[in-house]
Amino acid sequence: MDQRDELEAQGKLEAWEYNPHDEDHRRPHKYFPNRPVDSEHVREWDKNPLLEKIKMDRGYKYSEIATISPEEMTDFEEKVKGYFKEHMHSQEEIRLILDGGGYWDIRDYDESWIRFRVNKGDLIVLPPGMFHRFTLDEHNYVKALLLYTNIPCRTQLEKSTEDDSIASCRKLYAEKVLNNPRAIHRKRPQISAH
Ligand SMILES: CSCCC(=O)/C(O)=C/O
Numbered sequence: 001m002d003q004r005d006e007l008e009a010q011g012k013l014e015a016w017e018y019n020p021h022d023e024d025h026r027r028p029h030k031y032f033p034n035r036p037v038d039s040e041h042v043r044e045w046d047k048n049p050l051l052e053k054i055k056m057d058r059g060y061k062y063s064e065i066a067t068i069s070p071e072e073m074t075d076f077e078e079k080v081k082g083y084f085k086e087h088m089h090s091q092e093e094i095r096l097i098l099d100g101g102g103y104w105d106i107r108d109y110d111e112s113w114i115r116f117r118v119n120k121g122d123l124i125v126l127p128p129g130m131f132h133r134f135t136l137d138e139h140n141y142v143k144a145l146l147l148y149t150n151i152p153c154r155t156q157l158e159k160s161t162e163d164d165s166i167a168s169c170r171k172l173y174a175e176k177v178l179n180n181p182r183a184i185h186r187k188r189p190q191i192s193a194h
């Protein structure tokens, strides 16, 4: 098996260093001997160094890609309703938007909702214990990369649930965020009667 057959068998593209010393650019422009370039080397360029650093720093070893759209899911309506139920997770929720978009709503200190628009390229990180909900926009489409430190788990702990894991997550979240004396509380505009 020569190198070309080997690459074909592995489903890889053949690539090599371009030899500029030839007039006709329609020819392969290989050096002799050829200087093959592993196509994985080119694929590496696709990796976002910032994302790689975040994964390394925060210990994210697992990931999955979720596409939420009626075309991709048989249980679309049910799932979308579920994401919009107020919930939290026992792990950090970290999502990189690869395509499409939507909204995340998070609870402010006074329990009012703050809405975030997310688009392609945005990274959202919610701490464990923070109540939130997610919805698609009118385009009904998002594709996201979900990261995990452990085996992928998207378990939603809903506010209404009596669950010890909610209690412990909320306790930590309250200590770190809600009861933080340095927290800056937003002044909300007065609602005028009309
Ligand atoms: C766009 S990622 C899927 C929604 C999800 O996993 C979640 O937990 C929303 O809060």
Ligand SMILES: [Fe+2]
Residues within 6 Å of the ligand: 087, 088, 089, 093, 132, 134, 156
């Ligand atoms: Fe969530």
Ligand code: NI
Residues within 6 Å of the ligand: 194
């Ligand atoms: Ni009104």
